[in-house]
Amino acid sequence: MTLEERVQEVLRRRLSVTRRVDVGPGAVRRLPEAIEALGLPNEVLAIAQPRTWEAASAALQEAAEAGGMRVSVHVTFAEAATHEACERLGDEIRRQPSLLPVAVGAGTVNDLVKLGAQDAGVPYVCVATAASMNGYPSSIGAVLRDGLKCTVPATPPVLIIGDTDLLSAAPPELTGSGYADLLAKPCSVADWILAREVAGEGFEEEPLRIMDGVVEAVVAAADGIAALNHAGVESLMLGLTLSGLSMAAAGTSQPASGAEHLISHFWDMLGHRDSWRLDLHGRQVGVACIMISALWERLLSLEEHDLTAALGQDADALRYDVIACYGDLAGRCLSQFSRKSASHSAVAAHVGRARGKWADLRDALRAIVVSPARMRDELAAGGAPTTLAEIGRSPDDARLALRWARVLRNRYTCLDLAAEAGHLGGWIDELVAEVC
Structure with missing residues (x-):
């Protein structure tokens, strides 16, 4: 089954609000x-940033003239999907209730319109201008609230257009970002399985079936993706769409x-707080994948007797360290973190569950994760960065992220198990060396 056929099969099964996808x-x-x-109404409100409207306006106007579609344009200068920007856009959409909102852009524009249209209670359409991320059809939006990026439930677009004439002309950094995002x-998936087995978090098999073989098919097209040819970028966009549908x-x-x-979210948070120059989210994710693959390699080399809860740091000391790292954002992060690791007994329970089923769990996880060397090679093949220097981050930035990113979300990952079993601190320098 081709990637296009897989997309259409998923759409036929009505697993998402998205009803139609046209990539090509x-x-x-x-x-x-x-x-x-x-x-849907044939009078549309095209919502774009200046650069995305410049990229797509000629094609959209030509389509409108040929198809009898009337286009009004709203240009947003928001550089991030902040809570305030989403609310303002929702108000703009409500002021023109007869117009169909059409997001013309990539990550930021799609999040703005996804959340703005949901706020206004209307469907929307997405015209992607870059194969830069997998969030187009996802039921989640990323919003920046008081300096902290949060994920919130959101209604996906009913229609996604991925014109490879536009996608292939996007800056190569954007395409590399999408490729790296997919390679995560x-x-x-290993983290999701770990969370199910160790922290009792919810899990579904259907998303894994949707993505079966998808990453491998996209990696096989890596040369074309790096060259920005139509076939390669089409494979990437279809793969990203399937990831979002999953x-x-x-x-x-x-x-x-x-x-x-x-x-990557941790770096984004510090960047917004401290006015760093941030790289694209997916490019940061790709470099982080190398470190996390190396972490998995070390975790999965452990034996059962190596999994013993490390209970040396008390809650007050941990809270002090988090405040030192996160500053004014510490309270919100700690409220998330405390829901998964609120006490010594919770930590001991996590590590105890992992130890009790380690032989089978380790075998299952080994079948999923890839080595840091393979991750590095596959990222490079598709034009994605593989070192901290390429994304403007320092070894100290990476050390901070490895130690403290787990505090951001109520979501159990390999960072939690490595920390709770007392190994993460001793591994951090080795993990950072993988991307230097």
């Missing part, structure tokens, strides 16, 4: 037809987001 050359020209087929799957089917981002994404 000239897909924007088919937008009026797709809107009509879905019974072995790390994230999240929508799960009702959580866990099939595609684990410890490696927490590290």
Whole structure:
């Protein structure tokens, strides 16, 4: 089954709000037809950033003229999907209730319109301008609230257009970001299984079936992706779409987001707080994947007797360290963290469960994760960065992230098990060396 056939199969099964996906050359020209087929208004409100409107405006105007579609334009200058920007956009959409919102852009624009349209209670359409991330069809939006990036439930677009004429012309860094985002799957799925077995978190098999063989198919197209040719970028966009659909089917981002994404979110958080120059989220994720693959390699080399709860640090000392790292954001992070590791007894229970089923669990996880060397090679093949220097981060930035990113979310990952069993601190320098 091809990636395109897999996408259409998932859509037929109505596992998501998304009802139609068109990825390929000239897909924007088919937008009026797709809107009509879905019974949506043919008067649209195209919402874009200046650079994304510049990239897509000619194709959209041509499609509108040929298909009898009327286009109004709202240009947003928001550089991030902040809570305030999403609310303002929701108000703008409500002011024009007869117009169909169409997100014209990539990650930030899609999150803005996804959350703004949900706030206004209307469906929306997405015209992607870059194969830069897997969030287009996901049922989750990323919003920046008071300096901390949060994930919130959100309604996906009913229609996604991925015109490879546009996608292939996007900056290569954006395409590399999408490729790296997709390659997180072995790390994230391993974390999701670990969370089920150790922390009792929810788990669904269907998202894994959706993604079966998808990453391998996209990696096979890595040369074309790096060269930005149409076939390679089409494979990537279809793979990213399936990844987003797997999240929508799960009702959580866990099939595609684990410890490696927490590290990128941690850097984003410090960047917004301390005015760093941030790289693209997916590019940061890719570098983090190498470190997390190395962490998995070390975890899975442990024997049962190596899994003993490390209960040396009391809650007050931990709280002090988190405040020192997170500053004003510490309270919100600790409220998340305390829900998964609130006490010594919770830590002991996690490690005890892991030890009790370690032989079988370790075998299952070994079948999923990949070595840091393989992760590095596959990232490089698709044009994604593999070192801290390439994303503007220092070894100290990586050490901080490895130690403290786990505090960001109420989500159990390999970072938690490594810390709770007393090994993470001793491994950090080795993990950082993998990306220097």
